[in-house]
Amino acid sequence: MFLAFAELRRSLGRFTLLGGAVGLLVLLLLFFQAVAGALTGGLTGAYEAGDTDVWVYDDAARRNPQASVVDDGVADAVAGVDGVAVASPVTFTVFDVGDEPTAVIAVEPDSPALPAELSSGSAIADSGDAILAVSGFVAAPPTDGLELAGVPVDVVGEAEGATFNVLPTLFTTRDVVAEATEARAGAPVPLPTSAIAVTVADGVDPVTLAADITGAVDGVEAVDAATAVTSLPGAGTITRSFSILYVLLYLVVAIVTAVFFQILTVQKRDALVLLRAVGARRRDVVVPVLVQVVMVVGVAVLVGAGIATGLLTALQDVFGAGLDPTTVVTSSVAILVLGLLAGLLSVRRILRIEPVEAVRGGGLA
Amino acid sequence: MSIAIRELRRRFGQFLPVLVAMTLLVVLLVVLGAFLDGLSRSQTGVLRAQGDRVLVLSDDADLAPSRSRLPDGTVEALAQVDGVEEVGRLSTVATTASVDGDVQDVVLVGYDLATDTLPEPPTSGEAVVDAKLADLVDVEEGDTLAVGPDARELTVTTFVGDVSAGSPTIWVAADDWLELADTVNPTERATTQAAVVSGDATPDELAGTGDGLAAATVDDVIAADDVVTQQSSTFQGIIGVTFVVTLLVVALFFVLLTIERVRLYAVLKAIGARTRDLVAGLAAQAVAVAALAVVLGIGLGIGLTLLVPPDLPLVIVPARLAVLAVATVVVAVLGALGTLRRILRIDPADAIG
Numbered sequence: 001m002f003l004a005f006a007e008l009r010r011s012l013g014r015f016t017l018l019g020g021a022v023g024l025l026v027l028l029l030l031f032f033q034a035v036a037g038a039l040t041g042g043l044t045g046a047y048e049a050g051d052t053d054v055w056v057y058d059d060a061a062r063r064n065p066q067a068s069v070v071d072d073g074v075a076d077a078v079a080g081v082d083g084v085a086v087a088s089p090v091t092f093t094v095f096d097v098g099d100e101p102t103a104v105i106a107v108e109p110d111s112p113a114l115p116a117e118l119s120s121g122s123a124i125a126d127s128g129d130a131i132l133a134v135s136g137f138v139a140a141p142p143t144d145g146l147e148l149a150g151v152p153v154d155v156v157g158e159a160e161g162a163t164f165n166v167l168p169t170l171f172t173t174r175d176v177v178a179e180a181t182e183a184r185a186g187a188p189v190p191l192p193t194s195a196i197a198v199t200v201a202d203g204v205d206p207v208t209l210a211a212d213i214t215g216a217v218d219g220v221e222a223v224d225a226a227t228a229v230t231s232l233p234g235a236g237t238i239t240r241s242f243s244i245l246y247v248l249l250y251l252v253v254a255i256v257t258a259v260f261f262q263i264l265t266v267q268k269r270d271a272l273v274l275l276r277a278v279g280a281r282r283r284d285v286v287v288p289v290l291v292q293v294v295m296v297v298g299v300a301v302l303v304g305a306g307i308a309t310g311l312l313t314a315l316q317d318v319f320g321a322g323l324d325p326t327t328v329v330t331s332s333v334a335i336l337v338l339g340l341l342a343g344l345l346s347v348r349r350i351l352r353i354e355p356v357e358a359v360r361g362g363g364l365a
Numbered sequence: 366m367s368i369a370i371r372e373l374r375r376r377f378g379q380f381l382p383v384l385v386a387m388t389l390l391v392v393l394l395v396v397l398g399a400f401l402d403g404l405s406r407s408q409t410g411v412l413r414a415q416g417d418r419v420l421v422l423s424d425d426a427d428l429a430p431s432r433s434r435l436p437d438g439t440v441e442a443l444a445q446v447d448g449v450e451e452v453g454r455l456s457t458v459a460t461t462a463s464v465d466g467d468v469q470d471v472v473l474v475g476y477d478l479a480t481d482t483l484p485e486p487p488t489s490g491e492a493v494v495d496a497k498l499a500d501l502v503d504v505e506e507g508d509t510l511a512v513g514p515d516a517r518e519l520t521v522t523t524f525v526g527d528v529s530a531g532s533p534t535i536w537v538a539a540d541d542w543l544e545l546a547d548t549v550n551p552t553e554r555a556t557t558q559a560a561v562v563s564g565d566a567t568p569d570e571l572a573g574t575g576d577g578l579a580a581a582t583v584d585d586v587i588a589a590d591d592v593v594t595q596q597s598s599t600f601q602g603i604i605g606v607t608f609v610v611t612l613l614v615v616a617l618f619f620v621l622l623t624i625e626r627v628r629l630y631a632v633l634k635a636i637g638a639r640t641r642d643l644v645a646g647l648a649a650q651a652v653a654v655a656a657l658a659v660v661l662g663i664g665l666g667i668g669l670t671l672l673v674p675p676d677l678p679l680v681i682v683p684a685r686l687a688v689l690a691v692a693t694v695v696v697a698v699l700g701a702l703g704t705l706r707r708i709l710r711i712d713p714a715d716a717i718g
Contacts, residue, residue: 017613017620021610025610031603060514060516061461062468067549096425181553185554189554234531237677240673241400241679252386255389260617260621
């Protein structure tokens with residue numbers, strides 16, 4: 001153990017280089033995770049914030065609420081399926097609020113599609129009440145005198161993170177959105193229903209109920225809430241794209257660490273043979289290597305995570321991304337484990353050293 | 366120099382670890398570059414297909430074509446401006462298209478003018494289709510697409526490449542678009558979003574045609590897209606950090622290598638080798654290892670991008686690969702030169718103890 005720390009002190013430069021490389025890779029990894037999380041959250045927040053158990057779409061909409069228009073009467077047909085507690089029509093549309101496009105989700109006042117928890121204010125009680133959702137990536141429009149195509153809307157509550165399609169999002173009542181739609185079109189236009197938000201009765205499995213609804217109601221496809229979130233346009237693509245980058249980064253960390261300790265072990269081979277020859281046990285020469293791996297990679301992880309946190313905090317307005325503590329801990333542990341696994345290659349080489357080599361041939365070179 | 370290269374050949378195993386690490390870093394750079402170009406190109410295909418024409422939009426749209434709504438009569442007014450050769454309409458709306466029951470997200474585009482990329486607009490009931498759609502579903506020329514919630518049938522006349530707008534695009538005549546867009550989005554009366562103008566008239570002259578108009582080149586409209594510019598700056602930053610990691614890895618390896626060779630370098634200096642010769646040898650080794658890593662990394666990176674599902678936005682651009690290759694070699698040389706101070710300190714007298 002003493003040897004491990006002594007070597008770290010004496011060869012601080014090269015261990016710092018390794019720590020710097022690993023630290024930067026940790027920074028990249030955490031940065032990717034934060035940006036990916038913020039991007040997917042901005043797309044899917046509205047879905048994840050509600051109490052909906054099953055979403056019902058037009059069967060040609062590819063589970064895309066913006067492309068889905070379900071027929072009048074579907075909500076009643078869905079409500080008639082055994083196991084459905086609530087079936088509530090929802091319309092997804094976009095209006096310009098001020099100068100900014102804003103996602104508008106038209107719901108009934110007690111809809112399960114509404115955010116279950118508010119960060120401030122109160123729930124929708126009357127026609128024209130609205131809940132505004134914003135997230136780090138998405139700037140909030142001014143709420144005073146807010147109008148949809150000239151129709152006034154009263155923002156009574158806010159729900160942090162409940163955004164849809166990376167836009168500021170307004171949840172408001174269907175009658176107001178119908179009036180605004182007519183005002184914008186300049187002609188009587190019926191408000192179409194994009195999807196039906198369903199909650200299940202006690203004890204009913206959402207996946208089973210979704211299959212039952214798809215089978216029982218013509219022209220619709222029902223999916224459980226988790227499937228609906230991953231099916232939203234862009235969400236799956238972002239997750240899979242960033243997954244490729246995560247795998248590459250983990251591989252680079254493992255290989256850089258393995259290469260470094262492997263070379264170090266080769267360079268120290270004579271000294272290790274001598275140590276073994278004068279009585280050091282295998283454990284005595286292996287443990288210092290593992291301690292060094294934990295020290296160097298551990299410090300690199302701490303520094304990388306620290307810089308990532310600082311950077312993301314400083315650039316909150318640009319990226320709107322923050323670090324989830326669980327993600328930081330999971331990624332840090334994964335990198336530490338990978339570092340230890342990479343260090344095992346050196347351990348294997350050390351374990352093959354025979355003390356007798358010290359007195360063979362010309363002895364130690 | 367020749368000693369360095371001979372050493373590289375004879376003791377290749379010694380350089381293998383850094384070669385593997387650098388190859389993986391090059392793969393990472395290739396994939397990051399492919400995402401950078403893929404994300405940008407996959408979102409801007411409709412605009413880039415307009416070539417060097419000028420786009421006229423409503424000025425409240427902040428140069429975002431999808432938010433623009435042109436006042437009636439704008440296209441006719443633009444046609445009267447001196448220097449204008451052609452004026453056409455350009456509009457988009459997101460929807461879905463089904464091919465034999467296989468449904469995909471698409472962007473329906475209405476247009477009037479052929480370009481170097483686009484053929485003349487198809488006749489009513491027909492569509493020019495983004496080749497990207499053919500990567501995702503089994504569709505060929507002559508097949509029928511069912512577009513939008515009304516499943517309006519369109520026959521595929523031909524495919525064109527590199528015209529995606531986040532999703533694959535389906536191009537129809539501007540008049541057909543107005544009719545189809547009403548069914549896609551019943552909550553809003555379909556309106557022409559942008560005019561595309563060719564000729565010598567400047568954007569300022571075109572914007573002055575009527576109240577509430579803005580005009581800009583295609584490049585300026587793309588540059589005004591916050592999503593595209595933010596994605597680009599994020600990925601460029603990440604690529605920059607990856608180069609710093611590469612620099613550290615190469616520096617680390619050559620520091621270790623130099624420590625191992627201190628005695629040897631002392632002998633070489635004692636028999637007359639100059640520090641410059643030793644440094645040149647190290648640089649030559651760095652260039653050789655980096656060049657090999659670049660070749661392997663680019664090959665593996667391209668292979669990886671071919672293996673990923675076609676809906677992921679990865680595009681290999683040769684110019685990007687060339688920049689990455691040159692930058693990797695330069696960074697490797699800089700990393701290797703990190704040992705310069707250590708080599709300068711070597712005393713030839715060390716050779717005799």
